[in-house]
Amino acid sequence: MLAIERKNEILATLQKEQRVLVTELSQRYNVTEETIRRDLEKLEKEGFVKKTYGGAVLNSNTNLDLPLRIREKNNQEEKEKIASKVADMIEEGDSLMLDASSTSLMIAKKLKKLKKLTVITNAVEVLIELSGQEGIKVISTGGVLRDASLSLVGKSAERTLENYNADIAIISCKGLDLKRGVTESNEEEAEIKRAMRRCATQTFLAMDSSKFNRASFVRTTDLKAGDTLVTDRLDEEWRRILTDKGIRLVTCGEE
Structure with missing residues (x-):
């Protein structure tokens, strides 16, 4: 080795x-x-x-940003279930914005079963995964490459996103905390997620349960009524709080 x-x-x-x-x-x-x-x-x-x-x-440290190759190995079973659930919720002909995360990469693999789809992404790995897939139109944001996450970030990437109106933005996060909301370890990544949210009719937050009660370096957004949270499991306190906010909850194994 x-x-x-x-x-x-x-x-x-x-x-x-x-x-x-x-x-x-x-x-x-x-x-x-x-x-x-x-x-x-x-x-x-x-x-x-x-x-x-x-x-x-x-x-x-709250701004610790582990390489994508490392994050891909963590909680793989949970992320696999989340990816399958998200893909099942996508319909033929949808337009999606997909961020650069290990969960999004797994979602991209599941999306290949669809015959007609548009995916706008800043994730290099997602671009590669979906390249040459018949019926799936893939649009790159362009931008500055971040080696740690293999993502494209910066103002040019944000401007590209703002040219489109997508049906669904699918984002992940480093943590979800009651007081601090949805958080990310890197400010540029957080800006991309915010832009995706602004440019989509719906937002799906796809995250495994290890992210609950964690706060990372940068506040990205707050979950709001009409958003969808897809996770592997959810305790009763979080279920009550999120339901009261009008957030749609989808837990793996549940319809």
Whole structure:
């Protein structure tokens, strides 16, 4: 295994479990503990982790922006169910705006079953996933490439979005908090999501349940009456609060 692959796997484990131990990683990857310590030192310099005695913990900064390749590995089963549910709600001929997130990429894969669709996106991975798909028209926002998220951002991307009126904007988030609303780790990503929301008749927020009661760096928007939230599960308190706001709730496994 290449060092970069090992680092990415360690970071994925940290994202899931919040902490790792040097001894356990050494045994898992069949390398010396010193090699693991060097991996953790590099991750610490990159701002992703904080070293502790005998291991490391995930950096809890609200503006931490993990690479898309890492986020794709987290909560895959839940995101898969959410993606299937969202795709089932899309009708032939719809026009969509799809943001750059690991959940949106899974949704794009499910959308390929449709025979007529228009997708406007700032996600490089979504552009690639849907390229050459007969019946699906794909429009790129253009813009400045963000390496971490493989997304296109900036004023030119926002201006492109503003040229269109879509049926549905499908966005994800880094956190949903009662006081702070829908939040994102990066301001440019948040601006794109806001623009998508403004330019669509409906907004779907697709997020796995790990995002509840979390607040990231930038406030993106608030959920409002008429919005649709698609998630894998929902506790009774959140269900009551969101229902009172007039938000349509769709939970995987429910009709």
